[in-house]
Amino acid sequence: MDKALLSIHVLAGIIFVGGSAVAASLFPRYAPLATVGEAVDTERNPAVAKAFHRITGSYAVLALSVPVIGMILAAIQGRMGEIWITLAMVLTFAAGGLLAAFIHPIQREALDRPDDGTRLRRLSMLAGIYNLLWAVVVVLMIVRPGAH
Numbered sequence: 001m002d003k004a005l006l007s008i009h010v011l012a013g014i015i016f017v018g019g020s021a022v023a024a025s026l027f028p029r030y031a032p033l034a035t036v037g038e039a040v041d042t043e044r045n046p047a048v049a050k051a052f053h054r055i056t057g058s059y060a061v062l063a064l065s066v067p068v069i070g071m072i073l074a075a076i077q078g079r080m081g082e083i084w085i086t087l088a089m090v091l092t093f094a095a096g097g098l099l100a101a102f103i104h105p106i107q108r109e110a111l112d113r114p115d116d117g118t119r120l121r122r123l124s125m126l127a128g129i130y131n132l133l134w135a136v137v138v139v140l141m142i143v144r145p146g147a148h
Helices: 002-030 046-063 065-077 083-112 118-143
Strands: none
Touching (some): 065 083, 083 118
C-alpha cells in the first residue's frame, strides 16, 4: 500500500504540479501586450496564453491530490509529526495560495486587459517563486531533515 501511494503521490506531483509550474512560467512569454502604435509582437500568441491559463488552473486543481495523498501516506507511515512533513505542508500551502490568489487571477487580468508588460514581469517573478517553493518541497522529500 505504501509503495502504491508513494508512486501515485510522485506521479501526480510530476504531472500536475509540474504541469502547472511549466504553464505558469510560459504564460508571460505568450500573453498579449498593449499595442503601441503599429508595433505588434508576432511571437506573442493570445491563444497559446489562454491555453496556458487553462492548464495552470486545471492542473492546479488536480494537483490538490498531491498533498492529500502525501498526508495519507505520512499518516499511514506514522510520520505526521516529523519536521520535514510539516515544512513541506506549509510550503505546499504557500505555493497553492500563491497560485490561487495571485498567479491565476493575474493571468486572467493580463488576458482581459493587456498592459505594457509590467503585469507579465510580475507574473514571471511569481511563477519563479512558485517553482522555487516546489523545488524546496522536493528537496525536503529527498533529504527528510529530522526524519526518524
